[in-house]
Amino acid sequence: MLFLSQLINGLQLGSIYALVALGYNMVYGIVKLLNFAHGDIIMVGAYIALFSLNYNHHPVVAALLTVGGCTLLAIVIEKTAYSPLRLAPRLSLLITAIGVSILLQNLAQFFFEARGRAFPADRLLPTGTVSIGDATVSYTSLLTIGISVASMIVLTFIVNKTKLGKAMRAVSEDTGAAQLMGVNVNVVITFTFAVGAALAGVGALMYGVRFPLITPTIGAMLGLKAFVAAVFGGIGSIPGAMIGGFMIGLLEVLVIHMGYSGWADGVVFMLLIIVLLVRPTGIMGRNLMEKV
């Protein structure tokens, strides 16, 4: 029954990673950019939720503000930092992303102070535990997994069944051809950033519930773990991000379950190196072979 508890732990952790990894992969799929500022958008989202809940907003209002705030922030970043570099080399874009990440962290330290702030998780989701057999599982674990899976279903619907989703897939496949076919590439790119950031907003809420101590640097480690999940699942692949996220969460908890709690982070980053060496495209990634 210990195993069942740990399985739920791993799925909860994994669903947070998956939500973040989706943002990486959607953006990478469209503009081939590793958006390293993504983790920091989650940090900002966590602060929005924290302040909103502390102002006694209704949890739904706080959640909407968080998701809306993250979306808005991502659109602003895309328009001001990334959009002017659309035709620049990809490396410039990447360095800009790291710059945005550092900027967000330092702005957060300036405005919110470096000290940890308590996230009032109990005002967002009900606390308490439920027994499944011998295992004790918290409501928040189940709700986190449920909300994440629901978000992923909505995302899958958007990508596969809507016109904008179709445009996203088209731009991802061949930007030039999509443009020639009349797809407004700029709108599609902004929309992709916005959807990724909305998922990040959900991720921020789930993060705050599980780790109720928010500092300006929380996005860094979370972003890195989600990056590993994205690479493991297949960089640029939406189902890959989901699978990768859950796998990383489960792996971390499995390592702890086996009694090697000090090795949890090490094993995750070891996995990154192994994946990059053995199968750089990840488990769901397309193998991009180019003709010479």
Place this chain on the structure above:
Amino acid sequence: MKRNFSHVGILMLLAFTFLFLIASCTGGAETGGTPDDITHNLRTENGIEVNDVEREIPEPVGDAYVPDEVVIGVLAPLTGSAARFGEAVRDGVMLYINNYNAQGGLQIRPIIFDEQGDIGQAVIGYNSLVDQGITALIGSVTSGPTMAVVPEANADGMPMITATSTHLNVTVDASTGNVWNNVFRSCFIDPFQGTKMADFAREVIGAQTAAILYSNDIDYSIGLMEAFVARAGQIGLEIVATEVFADGAIDFVGQLTNISAANPDVLFVPAYVEPVALIGPQSAQVGLDTVILGADGWDGALDIMSEGQRTTLDGSLHLTGFSIENEDPMVQEFVSRFTAAVGNPPDMFSAQAYDAAMILIAAIERALADGHAPNTDAFKAATIAHMAATNLTAVTGHITFDSLNNPQKSAVIIEFVDGEPRLWGSF
């Protein structure tokens, strides 16, 4: 294939760049705990040969000597990153000295030197203080500067007491294992807390089994864990689970689930406030139903938890050096005087500094009573001997010194009740 390899290269480069960025971002965010976290190296403890120093008090040389004043030095960082500890220590020392001088009779004249938390400045400061005629020294605050001064002070036979330097080698020469017989301290050393909490678990809670959750890359945490385990072995407290987390970790759910499955009577968490603030809610999340024990790194943990989650640590007990809630009249008088003089309530550092001044001045009084003139070698030797024989009740407890010149005193236990810290009592 060529493309794949460049892909690999760029991704790996990125990964390492990012790791580096994170390493540089998350450093320096430590809060809480004692000022000595970084310099602790407690593993040398087992290799020490303890010399039993003779505690003979020199024979009186005549009638009591009555000087106008006795000059003592105070070394503390009043600027720089350790300034907040230095100010707390200075305020505690000055409160005691001002109160003492106000009684009339012997006057103590302190000379304060700001060593900026710097080893070199501390040595310069010590020599400057000696040139100004000090006959005893209170300081310094963090272990590094204190340890830099100790060898010189030892060569001078200078009576010295530090209020806050918790490193083992403040009172023990690291290279020879001999005790620096002139150096004392009024604070706990870290292993002491682990030993105390093991005793507390066994004697007060009646625990048969214990689990430990500690960080394997914070010396403070390791030192307490090792002492707890060593003591547990001696008193028949079985360690049923030992779980580890990394410095800066935020996720303890996996470890807590394992601990919950081992079903220990107590869980010992020697950590600072950030992990503790997360371990509370996460232990509730996994349904962990055991008494959690902590140490002085826990002070202030509730301040960084949301109101609704503070109760998740209810029933936890932790040890600390000082509590302003202690109803002892002496403590309450100290708290009210300190608050009136400084403007804020005293913390543990100020209380220990107050006690350090009390211990030193009591020894100076006796050395004078023996007939020694200040600033003579005999006076200093007598002061050192009287300090070693200290047996007085101070605001952080009743203090005597062991053979390593570390204080033997009772600790204060704080219990969390309804999301608030309450004084449990002393132990």
